[in-house]
Amino acid sequence: MKRHDNIYAVVGAADSREVVIAPADKYEARTMRSDAKASGTSFYCSVAVGGCGGKLKLAAGDVRLPYFSHAPEAACSLTDSSARDGYTHLAIQKALKLWVERSPQLRCDLEVTTLDQKGRSDLVIGSANDSRRLGLEVQLSPLTHDEMQRRSAIYLKAVDHVQWLYGNEDNQACWGEVERRRYALRVRINMQTLDCDLGYYGFHGAHDAGSIQTTWRPLADWIIRPNGLFSPSIKTVLEEAREQAERLHAAKPPRPPKPAAPTVPAYEALHTSLKSRFQHTLFPDNAAIRLRVINAIYRRTVKGQLDEATATELLEWLGRKPWSSWWKTLLGTRSKDAEIIIHVIDVHSRRRHDSKT
Ligand SMILES: [Zn+2]
Known part of the structure; x- marks a missing residue:
């Protein structure tokens, strides 16, 4: 089998x-x-897919x-991938043409060159x-959204509407369309x-319940209109997905009311007091770290995640053992602040460790 031989x-x-x-x-x-x-x-x-036009024998050994x-x-310079995409493209064009021509009032032309030949x-x-007139573009290979729009503008000189049909959803032009018109x-x-x-690729659902997916339907389930292709059965699928999401959304228990925010002045006093009390015991050699730790703990106190006594205890303890994993556990690692501080403390404790050895 030679390089350009294929199925x-x-x-x-x-x-x-x-x-x-x-x-x-x-x-x-x-x-x-x-x-x-x-x-x-x-x-x-x-020759339509870039092949040599030569006669082929069907080898079946x-x-x-x-x-x-x-x-x-x-x-012949045809490669495997260009043969696959090219012949698939031809077969899709043919299938679409046959489908269109099943409607007696419709006419379908293939490979129509625009007036400016571009x-x-x-x-x-x-x-x-x-x-x-409606133009259909079959796009199997990757295409950027900009290039798709540039080509659409050229086609629109000859037709009134362009409908792109993508082979693969992993295509920037395809994503661009989903972003633009859902x-x-x-x-x-x-x-x-x-x-x-043909498949509808887009969001199925409502609110935060659902996903972006493709629903496929055979050509016979689609309707050709001057401004695009539509499928009533896909409309039903989308409506059902939306209704289901709405039901899920309605069934969610209402959010518990937020606890009343503490009055800020009391906490400002706490902040000032923490800063002055721990000035000499907490990271005495690094005011920036001290302030970040105090701020993080202060913010957690304001949010009600810590009470004032625990916050004080924590800072006192921290002054004594800044590298302890217990502190990390208490603060948790989800918060960005906690992560920054944990990182700082890690660096700090490593430095202390290094200076000891
Ligand atoms: Zn060939």
Whole structure:
């Protein structure tokens, strides 16, 4: 198997849009090969995906999984990943076109070049009874949000609305759309059956109950409108998720009333008193550390997490044993202040330890 050989091909001509993949089963592949021979059709390396356009043979031996093989002298630069993305793109375009054309009043053109020749829309959908045109862009590879907007602006010279369909939600352009208008649409295809689904990617729920996820529906569940694609069954899913979140939200017990805030002046006096009382015993060589520790303990007292007696006791004790883990446990490690102070005390105690050894 040469580097550009892979499981994809198009049928009938090098510029055909009829994608096939080599069946994984060798007997199935051999049947596909003899069927093609009997009907006089051949497989080609697609020029639409950047392939060489050469005729391909379906190799279905006993050792390797079946694949489409180039002629020995073929010069083809198609890589595995570009083949996969390119042929998937072709297959999705085809599936979308077939789907659109199932509606008798709709018309669908593929690869429509914009008037200024600067862009090429994947699909343009027009209607017999509406002059507006909808462009569909299938985006399987990563794209930045800026580039998506730049391309949309070009397409909008030829169509009235552009709908992007992303292969992967892990795509900046896709995220940008979710941020801007709460959702983006995704597309996927089963390359064996050529069944194609569209997905709604966005927040399902309400308040803080829910998640950003994709709900997939087959093409038949979607409706084409001049300003985009809609699925009534996804609307139902979203409504249910929202109702469920609302019920959860309503069932939450009401928050207990906050305890009345202590009057500040009393605590200001405490702060002043702590500062003066511990001036000589707590980190006597470092006023900045002393003030940070006193402030942290003072704030906890104001918030009602410590009472005044405990705060005093703590500071007295701290003056004697600044490296003790007991202090860390008491303050906890969640608060940013506590973390800063614990870090400072760690450094301080390490210094004391180092100076001893
Ligand atoms: Zn090729």
